[in-house]
Amino acid sequence: MTESGAQLFARLEARRCLKDIEKKLFPGDGGPEQGEVVELYGSEGTGKTELLYHLLSRCLLPLSAGGLEVDVVFMDTDYSLDMLRLVSILDSRLNAARSSSSSGSDEELLGSCLSRLLVVHCSSSSQLLLTLHFLETTLTSRPRVALLLIDSISAFYWPDRCEGGTSVTKQEEKLSKCAELLGRLLRDYRITVFATCHAIRRNYSGPSSFSSSSSSSSSSDIDRPYLCRPWQRLVTHRLLCSRQETTNMAANNNREPKRRQMFTVHCTSSSSSSSSSKTKSYRSSSFCITDAGVEFI
Secondary structure, X not given: OOOOXXXXXXXXXXXXXXXXXXXXXXXXXXOOOOOOEEEEEEOOOOXXXXXXXXXXXXXXXXXXXXXXXXXXXXXXXXXXXXXXXXXXXXXXXXXXXXXXXXXXXXXXXXXXXHOOEEXXXXXXXXXXXXXXXXXXXXXXXXXXXXEEEEEOOOOOHHHHHHHHOOOHHXXXXXXXXXXXXXXXXXXXXXXXEEEEEEOOOOOOOOHHHHHHOXXXXXXXXXXXXXXXXXXXXXXXXXXXXXXXXXXXXXXXXOOOOEEEEEEEEEEEEEEEOOOOOEEEEEEEEEEEEEOOEXXXX
C-alpha cells in the first residue's frame, strides 16, 4: 500500500510523550513512553473510572493549568462515559489554576479542553476492530492525538466467548486481531494507549485445590490477566486498583469519627533491559475521590 506525504508526516512527527502524565502513579521515571500500553485493571467500585477521568483531564487541560494539552480519542465500549463528571473535574481544575493574568472566559477554556476530545462508541468487538482500522485516518489528520483511551477492552469478552463456542481460538480471534492492529498503530504512529479491564473471577486451579485455599485463590484469580496473549504482550504498565476504608480521626469533638473511601493502585511496569530480558518495577499509591476528582494521599 502506498503512503501519501501527509501520512508519512503524521507517522514520523514526534507526538507528545505522556511520561509525566502522573508521577505519583508510575515507579521512578517509568511513566508511559510513546508506543506503550497502560492497562487499568480491577473489580467494580475500585476507582478505575475516576482514575481514568483523572488521567484524561490531565491530557485535555492546557499547560497553564498543569495539563499536557494533547488530543485524545476515547473509545467508549461500555457506553458509560459520564460527560457531566468529566466537565466538573475539568472546571474545578481550571478554577484552581486560574490567576489574574489568565485570559479567556471559563466557557472558552472549558470548550478548548473538550475540543481536544474525540468520543467514539463501539457496541461489539467487530465494530471495535473496524473503528481501529479507521483510526489511522484520524491519526493522519490530527497529529496532536497522543492518547487512545479504551473503556473497556474487555467489554465484549463474554459475547465473544459465546460466539466462539468451545474453540478458544475462535473466542479470542477478534480481540487478537484488535491487539495486532493496535500494535501496528503503536509502532507506526507512536501514540500511547490506556485501557480499562474488568476483573473476572476464574478458577485456574481446579475444584480440588480451590476448596483447600479458597480465600487466597479467589483473590489471585481476580487479579490474574485473562485476555488473549496478543493483548497481554502489548501491556507495558498494569495498574491494579483496589478499595479500602479508613477512619478519619480528626472528627469534631466527641462526634462519631467520619469514614471516607480510600483506594490503592499497584503499578507494575515492564521495560526491556536487553533484547532477551525484561525488568519489572513496582509502586503503590493511595488516593481518595473528591468533587474535583482524584486526590493522591
